[in-house]
Amino acid sequence: MVTSWILNSLSKEISDSVEYVSDSVELWRELEDRYDQTNGAKLYQIQKEINDLVQGSLDINAYYTRTKRLWEELSNLSAKSQCTCVCTYGSKDNMHKAEQDRRLIQFLMGLNEVYTTMRGSILIMKPLPSLAQTFSLLVQEEKQREFKPNNQLSLESTLLHVNTVPSQHQNPFGARNFKTHYTANSGHFKGRPF
Numbered sequence: 001m002v003t004s005w006i007l008n009s010l011s012k013e014i015s016d017s018v019e020y021v022s023d024s025v026e027l028w029r030e031l032e033d034r035y036d037q038t039n040g041a042k043l044y045q046i047q048k049e050i051n052d053l054v055q056g057s058l059d060i061n062a063y064y065t066r067t068k069r070l071w072e073e074l075s076n077l078s079a080k081s082q083c084t085c086v087c088t089y090g091s092k093d094n095m096h097k098a099e100q101d102r103r104l105i106q107f108l109m110g111l112n113e114v115y116t117t118m119r120g121s122i123l124i125m126k127p128l129p130s131l132a133q134t135f136s137l138l139v140q141e142e143k144q145r146e147f148k149p150n151n152q153l154s155l156e157s158t159l160l161h162v163n164t165v166p167s168q169h170q171n172p173f174g175a176r177n178f179k180t181h182y183t184a185n186s187g188h189f190k191g192r193p194f
Contacts, residue, residue, distance in 0.1 A: 003027055039077065046074045054110040060138045067107055068131075101128050108134070115141065 002024040007015050014031075021027040050070045055063040085092065108119045118141050122134055129137070 006031075043074070043077055046070055046077065050074065050106065055112045060135065060142045063110065064107070064131075064135045064138075067110070071103060097127075100131065104128055104131050104134060107131060111138070114145070 003021070006024060006027055007019060010018070010031075018027055018030055021030055050067070053063075053067055053070065058066070087093075105123075108122060111119055115138065118138060122129060122137065
């Protein structure tokens with residue numbers, strides 16, 4: 001009964017090639033051996049898309065969603081290579097954490113330069129946060145940037161102000177040479193000009 005159900009669900013060409021298989025287990029193994037192979041070209045394409053993905057003009061939500069979709073597609077294609085053992089030493093958890101950290105770093109590498117400070121703050125956290133926590137932090141940062149669109153302007157005015165204030169190492173009295181009254185050491189500002 002199971003064999004006939006499988007045969008009826010196959011295309012005519014495939015069904016004809018396996019119609020003389022004796023039982024359903026053998027039929028299933030035959031089909032699995034034939035068609036359950038990883039598509040190397042598809043794996044390459046998805047991995048290339050992941051490696052080339054940058055935020056660009058996308059907002060954080062769209063960038064995160066696109067990245068997450070590609071990772072899930074890659075995981076589905078390479079499902080056989082994932083560990084399914086029952087480990088009592090934590091190796092499986094360590095491997096999972098290492099993969100999550102790798103994905104987090106890859107995600108951070110694709111962010112626009114305006115998130116450089118935020119990226120640095122995330123990378124010094126111990127342990128590294130999850131991708132979901134990072135996404136939440138970046139969305140908050142993005143919302144703050146929406147409220148302060150003139151950050152560059154205030155930075156430029158601060159730099160301009162800093163450049164107009166004389167340095168403590170500059171001679172506040174102009175280019176005249178000053179010497180102390182008693183020691184005649186150059187560079188001291190006590191005393192009178194000579």
